Amino acid sequence: MLKTSKTSLLLLLLAFPLQLLAQREAANWYFGTKAGLTFNSGEAVPLLDGELDTLEGCESISNANGDLQFYTDGKVVFTRNHQIMPNGEGLLGSVSSTQSALVVPKPKSNSIYYIFTADDVRSYQTNDGDGDGFNYSVVDMSLNGGLGDVVEKNIQLLDNGSEKVTAVGKADGQDFWVVTHYRDSFYAYEITEDGVNETPVVSVIGPNVSDFNNFRGAMKSSPVGDRIAICHTIFEPSYRGELRLYDFDRETGVLSNELLVDESLVYYGVEFSSNSKQLFASGKIFDPAQDRTTQINVVQFDLTAPNITSTLFTQASITNNFQGDLAGSLQIAINRKIYHSIPAVSLSVINSPNNYGLDADFRAFDVTLGGRTSKFGLPPYIQSFFESVVRAEQFCFGDETQFFIETDEPIDSISWNFGDPASGANNNSTLLEPTHVFSSTGVFTVTIDVNFQNGVSKTFIEFIEIADSPQVNPFVDLVQCDVDGNDDGRSIFNLNEAIPLLVDNPLGYTANFFLTLDDAIENAQNIDPIGYANTEDGQIIYARVFQDALCFEIAEVRLLVEPMSQLEDRVMPACNRSAGPLVVIIEVGDLLETLSEEFPGSDITFFPTRQDALLETEVVTDEFRIPITAAPEIYFRVEDLNACAFIGKIDLEILFSPNIEDQQVVLCPNEPSVTISPGPDFLRYEWSTGETTPSIDVSVPGTYEVTVFNGADCDDTAIIEVTRPDVPMSLEVVVRDFSDNNQILVEIDQPDAYQYGLDDNALQSSPVFDDLAVGPYTVFVWREGCLIYEETVLVGGPPNFFTPNNDGFHDLWQITARRELQDARISIFDRFGKMIKQMRGDNMGWDGTYLGNPLPSSDYWYRIVLNDGRTVTGNFSLKR
The missing domain is CATH 2.60.40 (Immunoglobulin-like)
Incomplete structure (x- = not known):
């Protein structure tokens, strides 16, 4: 095994004057389709109680202890109890605005919050070219039993605006700047203990984005507040994008020194690392040949480099599997990780964004949402929430983690609690820059109480994640099939399939792959693991395996190619489980049983294409959906001990599912039996009584089950409940005649449970028949379609x-x-x-x-x- 050194990682604390309350205000997120996450533990834990259903815009705010206060999509405000806040409807944000809302607490107040709402392209499209503007509303949390009330709403700051807003602390450490953009200007509004200064500081700088169709895209301040990055998502006259960077003066609110960072993507989302030294952005590739956007790229730029524009590093390239031209939001959390959202059941995450390149550790779709779905938006925050002045190094389990204070403000005393009670007396320290050996892997909440010489006391928190040192098999073989018919020892590989061979328990581990050992040590010039074409049989590549990007081991992977006997295409019947006409749905379990008999003891998996079968991508686990216009075929891969043995094709003979429904049948009291049937024209019937006929006669009420078949494993089952209706305990037909209103009355228990008929007339629910002429009548009593009783009676009377x-x-x-x-x-x-x-x-x-x-x-x-x-x-x- 190749041992490696671990380098340092810069982590930042949530460090602010107490007036900013900047501890856990960004701890709880609500977004997407009733999705949510809480970061109070330092890890992303799903929340399943949210009420938002939003395409983009969302915002939520918590207090300094991480207790949710309220959340909004920019239009409706919800309390922490997930009810609409009083006066909380009709805000002028939008679910389809990039950054529809941003919440700022009023300085030196424990109850007042401002909700700033950005404009929306759709409002321009529906209002003859006029937007809803840039506005703010006021929430008073002291009202409504502490659940809050919107006491002022839609106070206009700009009559037209864009979909962009960000906020950052002022240089005084107490107040805030809220910044928005419109056309060629940035507008910075000062927020103090006196409220919102509605006269902005205006910086006229950058391009004039005059077409409202191009107002989309995010804007963020760096956590330290010295820069602002902006994305222009250009739709008209054609797709393109811009990522621009400006200096920002936290004292004056002025922007300067514009830099066009990149325009190679249709940019949308943007975020800074917590140390303000790395910049990330999301954008889509525009394909002129198709006249549409395609792949989503998440890219990184090193802001410490002399030439920032030359440091573009592509963290991820994600296939566009949905309609739309937005590349998804990027948002930093209080655990210092950056999250990326596009429509999915999980978020992607950049685990170490303070690092550059591969060391940043991008993980696609790695954060589950507990069954809920994300869309394109994540809640923005005051970026100062994520600033700090502490650096930590060494996060491998067993190493001494070193903490460094980086501030010019003199310290009188300091107290550290490492959140590690299992370490006993070592859980606390009063040293200025201590070390600590954490007792286990996991996330630890480090609390630092600082007494400064100027008399100010502050409390900071930090989440430290200790990763397990990988126990890696130093040398593994990854075996692939040679499917081109040439015994040349060359094929294409999915190198990620080596990870479960390298680590016995691969949960939480990933790997980067390299052609040389030096590249693996430097974590540079990695090769794409999907579709790698080996140069020769037995080629050695190098895998850098890790949980934390800087806590890793390197192992060798030998790529072997096995000649494969060509399997003949086979035809197999398969049942269409779809209820609709546009798609065929096949359950692969129907196919697995047959193939398992042919390849006993082997691992068999299914794929939509031969290429997927070769690379082990797009695995079909349960259902295989085939558009009605596509060829009904599926591919399978046979492996023994993770070594490819066969790849084959199945031409599917589509059988249609019977699709029968449950029934309720009544056995009438005067009938000895009733016939039940699921319907005709099925190939085979299996009744729970053991009979195999299309119908059966039953004389006893009860539950009967029938399964029908249109072919092998193409079946459906129905439950037929046979019941006998209750008969009345007493029943009497009473005739009231020789009067102006001759009547027949049926006196019976529970009269509403029956229907009543007179001669050939329609049934009625009333047991009374009025205005009858003299003469004979036959009275009928029915229940559940059964004739319960009949009697002929005579209505008497003289002629007129x-x-x-x-x-x-x-x-x-x-x-x-x-x-x-x-x-x-x-x-x-x-x-x-x-x-x-x-x-x-x-x-x-x-x-x-x-x-x-x-x-x-x-x-x-x-x-x-x-x-x-x-x-x-x-x-x-x-x-x-």
Whole structure:
């Protein structure tokens, strides 16, 4: 194993006068689609309670102890309880603004915060070329039970502006500058204990960005406050970008000494390292042939170099897998790491941004968001939050970590707490520049209490990350297949596949690869690990393995190429699990079972292309999605002990999933059985009863499961619940007739659980039938599609008139249902109360005569005593 020396790393403390409260104000972030991170432990821990859903703009602020105060997307302000703050809607920021909002605490106040909101290109596009301007709102945290209230809103500082804003502490160590940009000018606003000075210091410098379509891009001050960097994301008249750097006077607010750092990318995000000596920016490559932006590059410049522009170092080149022309934000955290955000389920991170080149240690998509997603924005802060005056060296486990104080202010006394109680008495020190051997790996919170000779006492914190010294296998073989058919010992490699061979537990480790040992020691001129083409069989390259970039070991990797027997393409059936028409979804587990029989004991992985299979990129783990227009094919790689054995192609015979649904079926009380079925036209059926027919008859309520097949492993399962409806405990049909409103009423338990029908009429939910004519009716009671009960009843009553003219129609007055009411006693009276006729219910009726003489047309009255004892009265007309 090649032992190496460890060089120093500059770390900065959160060092400020107490008036700035600059300890953990930037500890909690909310951004993206309800994503969040907290850095209170020194590590990025996901927060899952946020309410923001923002494309770019976001901001959050905590107090000096790291307790969340509020957060915003520039339009809506949320309390720490994730509720909208009173008067917290309608701010003039935007979810689609690069830096829509920035929060500044009022100096010497424990409760007042200012939310500065930047302009938005979209506001110009929708307001006939006018923006919403640069504004600020005021939050009073003493109100609303300590949750805050927006007491003033949208106080305008500029009537038009750009999407850029940054802030930094003034030279007095107490007040702040808030800086924005518009066209060819920078506007610096002073924030003091008296509030916001609305008369800015204006620096007319740099290009005149006059087209509002080009107002996108971030701006940042260095933490020490001596420089400002700005990105111009140019969309019109064509894609391009600029990264410019200016000197900034923290006393006067004036910008000077413009430097065009680079214009090779469509720049968007920018950030300084905590020591203010390194500058990072994100930008997209513009491809004129395609007339669009493509790769996202994260680049670095060394600000200590005599020629800054010549120090461009590409930290990462990320494939553009999403629509849009923004390269994503860069933001420093209180742990001194810089994070990069584009739409994804994780953030990328620069672990050691105070270092230049490979020593900065960029890790793509290394910081999980706990299932939430990021977009293009991260919350900006007062950059002075990240300034400090302490340098530390040596971070390998077992080494003495050395601390150095770098300040011109005389110190009377100092007290160190290394946040390492397991080290016993050594956890504390009163030396000016102590050393400490940390007891384990991990992140430690170092607290420094300083008493200056001028009588001021300050407390600082620092997160120190101690990395494990890698235990590296000194020599490994990385075996690749030779897939071109020529036994020449040459192929292409994914060198990252050597990392699990080099380190037994590779979690947290990475490696850079080099052609020579000297390059590996210097950490310079690394080779791209993806797609490296070896020069000969058995070529030796060098891997620099590390957790911390300056705590590493170097090992040799031998690249071996094995001749591969050409596998014939094979055709395999595969089930389409997609419910939509535009994509085919294949579960690779369906294929793995078959291949495992052919290659027992081997590791088999799947890839969308042969190149991916060779380089082991874009691994398909669960589902393989194929656009309906693409060839239905997939590639697989067979390995034994991490050595490539075979690469093969599968032509997929697409079978379509049955896609059946669960059912609920009712077995009616008067039916002995019911037939259940998932549907016809499937190749095979498997019932939980053991039957294999398309349908089965069941006579017992219960749960039945059926699986249908359209081919091997192309199946779906449904649950069919068979239930029998409850029948009523009591039921009676009551007829209320011989009245002006004849009714039939069904008296039943839980009447709302049933439906009711009368003859052939539609079902109804009410058990009452009104305004019925006399005559017979059949009453039906239903529940869950089952006929529970039926009964035929008779509604009785006399006619309203009769015409005794022997024409065969209405010649007699008689009651309905003579047979059923044969014992009824009927009396008929004229208008003077004289009884004219008496008869029984079964009588043929009255013919309109009295003592054989016809009576005249008039109204007559009746009294009927029914069989059940009721007496009904009424009148009718005799018409001649």
